[in-house]
Amino acid sequence: MKKLLLLAFISFLSCNSQGKRPLIGKTExxxxxxxxxxxxxxxxxxxxDLKNFKGLDFFPIDSSFIVIAILKRTENAPIFEMATTTDRKPLYKEFGILKFTLNRKNHELTIYQSQDDSKDEKYKNYLFLPFTDDTSGNESYGGGRYMDVMTTDIKKDNTILLNFNNTYNPYCAYNDKYSCPLTPKKNHLNIEINAGVKTFKKY
Known part of the structure; x- marks a missing residue:
């Protein structure tokens, strides 16, 4: 009897695991x-859109879009109002300039720190890296994409790993009820970043 109960329990677990959908995505x-x-x-x-959502569309994972950047911190940077898709003007400060090589060309991006986040214990280590590239408005969202960078990831020699495979769209790419920071013009990369999230396709 105990053996039969054990077999039934194992069968129950097996059915449940088979019925559970695996998470969609090539990486964690x-x-x-x-x-x-x-x-x-x-x-x-x-x-x-949520009703029939199956998963976001990503560029193929490409290790060439994982680069080491050198950070030059901006001293005494003034606090400024970041332009957004609405009338909201969140306060930001330039944290520094990131210089890196991609496809044998030198590039640089300005990285920012939200003044609201810096006061929040949960997000105080977050830095904001928005950018556009030559796929923006075509294969990727026209308003640009974002990358989260942590101050805790900055090495002692002021280098940091940038993984463009882990970039994402602002919420405005999916729903116009959100207010999203606009990518500064100086953060345009004259290269196709064929990595990260693509333009959202409705189902």
Whole structure:
């Protein structure tokens, strides 16, 4: 009898595991991003888009878009109002300039620190890296993409790893009810960044 109960329990677990859908995505980052967009409590998607959402569209993973950047911190940077897609003007400060080589060309991006985030214990180590590139408005979102960088990831020699495979769209790419920072013109890369999230395709 005990043996039969054990077999029934194992069968029950097996059926449950088979019925559970695996997370969609090639990497842990993609899986977590898709999971948050699938969850109605955290998703920026409109209700009509969420209903048939299967997963975000990503460029293929490409290790050539993982680079080491050298950070030159900006001393005594003034606080300024960042332009957004609405009338909201959040306060930011230039944290520094990131210089790196990609496809045998030298590039640089300005990285910022939100003044609201710097006062929040949960987000105080977050830095904001927005950019546009030559795919913007075509294969990727026209308003640019974002990358989260942590101050804790900056090495003692002021180098930091940038993984463009882990870039994402602002919420405005999915729902115009959100207010999103606009990518500064100086943060345009004259290169195609064929990595990260693509333009959102509605189902």
């Amino acid at each position: 980052y993609q899986q977590k991003l898709n999971a948050s967009y699938k969850d109605a409590s955290t998703s920026p998607l409109k209700t009509s």
